[in-house]
Amino acid sequence: MIRQDAFAHPVTVGIVAATAAVLAAAAAVIGAMALGGRGSPELRRELWLRLGSWCLLLPLMMGPVLLGREWVVGAVTLLGLACLREFDRATGLFREPLVAGLVVLGILAANFAALDHWYGFFVALWPLTVGVIVVGTIPRDRPQGYVQRTALGIFAYMLFGAGLAHLSYMANEPGYRPILLMLLTTVALSDVAAFTFGKLIGGPKLLPATSPNKSVSGALGALAVTTLLVAALSSAIFAGTPMARPHWLILLGILVGIGAQAGDLMLSSIKRDIGIKDMGTILPGHGGVLDRFNSLLLVAPASFHFIGYFVGFGLDQPVRLITGG
């Protein structure tokens, strides 16, 4: 497996530097607000909390990407398990330990397939794991609640196992770093842009029953910002490949922009249905891990298959590194 230096690509350098600069600028702005007495103490405290969470999260997100392929797979596995835990506890799936256990095994298997660089197994795990979840609880002879627990198990596996593991598989491409960093940062920026445009422009609500705070202006602003940013970064990342055509790059941007917001709205729908505000409490100012990474859930498989269609991931790299064959 070919390994490149962490900062071999200029886009990697640019994204890491820009992220550090944005954090420093945000700290300076909040500090200036505190010195000038602007904004309520509660608002400033909330902003500090959010900034503090970002200062913890960004190194945790970017660090594995910079460190190497195995680190990415490890981090995505932990992320999937953390998301599953919150989902379990929010939906009540944790009361079905057998189904939850099968989903855990599915998450581990999907990421193992990515680590092994075995695409056949990676793809086969979708129907195989669903089959195991569907059949797994039948021997207990307890048909009450079968549809609900099985459906929730499949839903969880598709999102946190099969879906997120696409990020792991991307790391089999030697030049994966700028791609992953682009996805991680633009998806995070999409949330910030939606919040900012919504506050600045206002206007009608997007889906008031699903997510009362999201406006149409915020959604469109976020889509525009994400599309342009992804297209710009992709033009540098995919230069010289069949994908380096403006319409494909813009389409990738739209895909990421819509996927990010759709993931957010999907989680909002789950939360409204259950009647909870946040999925967890582990990240001050954000809620749970799933509240922070919901935008990535749909973006990961969508962008993987879009990029894979043009350039592929790790096509010229050795396969089945662990299992052999």
Next chain:
Amino acid sequence: MEFRLRPARDHGLPAEERLRSLSRERGLGGLLLGSAWRMALRGYLAAFHRLEVTGREHLPPPPFVLIANHCSHLDALTLSAVLRGEAARRAHALAAGDTFFGSALSSAFAAYAINALPVWRKRTRSGELATLRERLVEDRLVYILFPEGTRARDGAMAPFQPGIGVLVAGTQVPVVPCFLEGCHAAWPPQRRWRRTAATPWPGRWPAPARSRPRRGWRRSLARACATAPRAWAAPPSAVWRRRRKA
């Protein structure tokens, strides 16, 4: 049990508060940790105390309240270790909050290893007992409880406190008495470890409040619950004579 799309009872609580919450529900990780702990504990009790259990087949399916004489910290560990299957997964030891939930570390141990729920001596509110009772029935739990309220310093069984009655009032949840022998001698630091035996008693006591509560029903129930362990604590000949008389 029918599946209900309902978040964990402790959803939204900060981590440390969750450990001390009466609403704490275990997930897959907690179940695995608890199982590993019970296995290790069973091995330890079998190897170092030659633990013997008789009458386990008399235990009903959850929910039920398992009560016993209390003279050692080994008591709760022993009872939680000898339960099997669904009863073991649903078992909560009701432990003294000031002893087991004083710090974050001890709370984590009590919560994850023995799945204990805190009971704060002399400041337990009726709402907390109502929460425990509600969970006992709705979540089909098993509570391990020592109605004496504290460890008997001399090993002799003390009168049962009436709180056990409040816990099962108005429910059909059976109370299963059990007698523990040898724990008192095994635990004190000055004494050598020796054999410990747990003996579930086949009798059950239905809840007292199915009929109209009468004056003093809580104490009556406590006395009734104490009968079996007290009988087992007596010399075998005495038990035999009492049974022949009956």
